[in-house]
Amino acid sequence: MKQYDVIIIGSGLGSLVCGAILGKHGYSVCLYEKNRQIGGCMQTYARDKAIIDSGVHYIGSLDEGQVLNKIFSYLGIMDSLHLQRMDVDGFDYIHFNKEKKHYQLAQGYDRFIEQLLIDFPQERDALHAYCDAVKDVCSRFPLFNLRTGDASEKEKVLGIDAAGFIRSITDNQRLQQVLAGNNLLYAGVENKTPFYVHALVQNSYIESSWKCMDGGSQIARALQKVIKQYGGDIVRNTEVKKIVGKDGVVDHITLADGREISGKYFISGLHPARTIAMTEHDSFRGAYRSRITSLENSPGTFMINAVLKPGTFPYLNYNYYHHATDSAWNGIHYTADNWPQTYGLFVSAGEGKLQYADNLSVMTYMRYEEVADWQHTFSTDTYPDTRGADYQAFKKERAEKLLNVVEEQFPGLRDCIHTYYVATPLTYRDYLAMPEGSMYGVAKDANDPLKTFISPATRLSNLYLTGQNMNLHGILGVTMSSIVTCAELVGMEQLVNEIIETNK
Numbered sequence: 001m002k003q004y005d006v007i008i009i010g011s012g013l014g015s016l017v018c019g020a021i022l023g024k025h026g027y028s029v030c031l032y033e034k035n036r037q038i039g040g041c042m043q044t045y046a047r048d049k050a051i052i053d054s055g056v057h058y059i060g061s062l063d064e065g066q067v068l069n070k071i072f073s074y075l076g077i078m079d080s081l082h083l084q085r086m087d088v089d090g091f092d093y094i095h096f097n098k099e100k101k102h103y104q105l106a107q108g109y110d111r112f113i114e115q116l117l118i119d120f121p122q123e124r125d126a127l128h129a130y131c132d133a134v135k136d137v138c139s140r141f142p143l144f145n146l147r148t149g150d151a152s153e154k155e156k157v158l159g160i161d162a163a164g165f166i167r168s169i170t171d172n173q174r175l176q177q178v179l180a181g182n183n184l185l186y187a188g189v190e191n192k193t194p195f196y197v198h199a200l201v202q203n204s205y206i207e208s209s210w211k212c213m214d215g216g217s218q219i220a221r222a223l224q225k226v227i228k229q230y231g232g233d234i235v236r237n238t239e240v241k242k243i244v245g246k247d248g249v250v251d252h253i254t255l256a257d258g259r260e261i262s263g264k265y266f267i268s269g270l271h272p273a274r275t276i277a278m279t280e281h282d283s284f285r286g287a288y289r290s291r292i293t294s295l296e297n298s299p300g301t302f303m304i305n306a307v308l309k310p311g312t313f314p315y316l317n318y319n320y321y322h323h324a325t326d327s328a329w330n331g332i333h334y335t336a337d338n339w340p341q342t343y344g345l346f347v348s349a350g351e352g353k354l355q356y357a358d359n360l361s362v363m364t365y366m367r368y369e370e371v372a373d374w375q376h377t378f379s380t381d382t383y384p385d386t387r388g389a390d391y392q393a394f395k396k397e398r399a400e401k402l403l404n405v406v407e408e409q410f411p412g413l414r415d416c417i418h419t420y421y422v423a424t425p426l427t428y429r430d431y432l433a434m435p436e437g438s439m440y441g442v443a444k445d446a447n448d449p450l451k452t453f454i455s456p457a458t459r460l461s462n463l464y465l466t467g468q469n470m471n472l473h474g475i476l477g478v479t480m481s482s483i484v485t486c487a488e489l490v491g492m493e494q495l496v497n498e499i500i501e502t503n504k
Contacts, residue, residue, distance in 0.1 A: 002233075004030040006489075007253060007261055009240045010269035012040025012432070013475065014467035016223040017482035018267050020075050023230030025490050030232060030263075032255070034239035036381050039220030040269070040432055048418060050307045050348075050359040054431075056216025057346035057361065058086060058319065059475045060204030065503075067144060068204070068476050071483070074502040076229075077222035082213040084349040087317045089115060091209035094181030095322045095409060096174075102320075103178045105206070109135070112206050116178070126170035130179060133165065134206075137199040143480050144200060146500055148493050154196065158449035162198035163190040163329060173326070180328040182321050184344045184363065186473070187298035187439050190329035194446040197472065204476050211317075211349040219475070237382055243268070245281025249462045267485060269467045270433050271297075271441060272454055283459035295452060296445075297438035299332060300425025302340075302366035304399050307359050312416035313347075315357045320345040322409055332365050340364040340402050345410070362406055366398075368425045368436035380430050387426070395422040440473040456485040464488055 006022050008015045011033035019029045037043045041055030061068040062083065072078040088111060090104030106115035113127045120127070137157050142149030162183075166176050180188060186197050212218060224234060242254040243266065252262040268275040273293045276284050323331060324341045331342025343364040347357045368375075371394075379385040386392065399422050407413050425437025434441065444452050456464045468474070470481035487495055 001261075002028075002030075004028045004233075004263050006030070006265045006267060007032070007263035008267045008269065009243075009253070009275075010034075010040065010433070010467075011038035011220070011234055011236075012269045012467060013042060013219070013223075013478045014470075014482050014485070015040075015267065015269035016220060016227070017075065017479055018269075018466050018485055019232055019234075020077075020223050020226040020230075021482065021486040021495070022489065023227050023232045024075075025486075027265075027489070028231055029227060030261075031227070031234045032238050032240050032253075032261075033234060033236045034256075034380075034382075034433075035431060036237055037217070038224060038234060038236065039217050042216040042220045043431070044215035044217040047305075047359075047421060048307045051215045051350060052305045052307070052359050052421070053212070053215050053217075053346075053348060053361065054305075054423070056212055056219070056475065057344075058091070058205070059083075059210050059212065059216075060201075061207045061476055062210050063208035066207050067146060068479065070146060070499055070503045071479055074499040075223065076226050077219065080222045080225075081218060082351075083210045084213050084317070084354070086209040086211060086319075090318050091205055092182045093318050093320045094178050094328070095320065096177065096326050096328075097324065103181065104318075105178075105182065107206060107209055109206060116175070119178075120172060120175050123170055123172055123175055126172070126175065129169045130166070131206075133169070133195075134199040134203050137196050138203045141196070141200065143483060143492075143496070144476075146496055148496055157196050158194060159446050160195040161191050161446035162188060162193045162195045165195045177323070177326065177328040181323070182319070182344070183328055184321060184331070184342060184365075187332060187365070187443065188329060189332060189443070190327075192443075192445055192447065194444050194449060197444050200472055200477070201474060204474075214350050215348075216475075241278065243275070243279040243281075243463065245279060245283060245460050245463075248283065248460060250279075250281075250460050265462045265464070265489065267464045267466055271435055271438075271467070272465055272469055273435055274433050275458075275463075275465060279460070279463075281460060288459060291451075292454070296443045297435055298440040298443045300366050300368050300371075300437035301423065301428060301439045302364050302398060302402070302425075303423040303427075304362040304402060304420050305359065305423070306362070306420040307418045308357055308416050309418045310358070311356045313357050313360070313413070315349070315354050316345075316347040317349075317354075319347075320409070322405070324405070334365060339398075340405055343402065343406060345406065362402060364402060365439075366425055368429075368438075371424050371426050371437075374426060377426070378430055379426070395424065398422075441467070441469040456481075456488055
């Protein structure tokens, strides 16, 4: 059997970027993916000739000279991506309650300010203060600016909460809520979610916002080509069951079929708690295991992916965020009686489909306890299970309830739908191995910011972690996390310099 330098568990974005970077540096790599399709949240699936995205609805910072563009160029995938720039005057539309109008978040800081001044003409100073603060916070995260630095740069801002900061710059309550209006992007919790999370996410989209034409899986396919170009392999339909340690290092992993695979280094793209649960070694006993397994995760997702009848629903080159109350923060605290309190609507971009859309997604929150009755079931493409008639009835009832709310803003949407498919926290748990189907993994807390910082290095000297729980979620955040992980083997200064040199 072929021997590899680096064994990588999972094939989500974090794992794929690690595989590509380490392959470029001469390491032989092999990724093991339990599903038929690679890519984690970048997976797409086809229904009725429509390509449906499971998670990548838009990406930021991809314009020339911007940070994700530079990293993707370094990885050798930027030129192969097929992208659609979103509406520069409003990539996100924010709507509240029964209000007759919406508010637009525009690309580019000057345009962002001028667009909001249309609705808030007295708030120029507040908008400048907000934008300056977002840029200042982002400047304190060295890697997001492709430079080396140290943790002390960001220490002063880690404990600032997003809602509190936004309240501090303006007394206009509607503007406060508009600036937080797309917080479904990071499962925002009032007085808890750190401002740095808000800033890093918002900044990337204000810099530039893009949709992937015909799905985000193109990023996974492009990275797979890079991995194979450097002699790496990706093994699908093969689940890793155990990580076996010996004398302070990982000795091998055990696959579902019982095979044992050895390597020099091991990287897990799974949630840290899942990784630790799979690991057989006494290094993970005690305080470390307890800390990781006790971290709170963000809530789960309920998603409708709707295939549309041809020529019935105009393509929207923006996303639409609705809040049932006057607060952008209330949606996450829904009750059984008032669900859903918020949603995001994302219209897919496709070749030849920019006049009328062929599919769209509607996303809202759902806590795991709501699907706990079926938690002992398991269903993926490889191991399909209907979970029973009661689960199907639950999905149908919730989907119709969500569509009722969406139709208040988009009358006649139901008449445009050919068919729809529903994902719940169980779907994300089973496909992505996320504890309780969590939307964005470990929830960050401004009141105890260091608790949720997880090092890529573990107690086993050749086992490393990567993915959305390390640094920040999303395409940009996970890509950055992969660089941090690879720096453990290659060196941060060398990596950053290589990225800069590639883009000269």
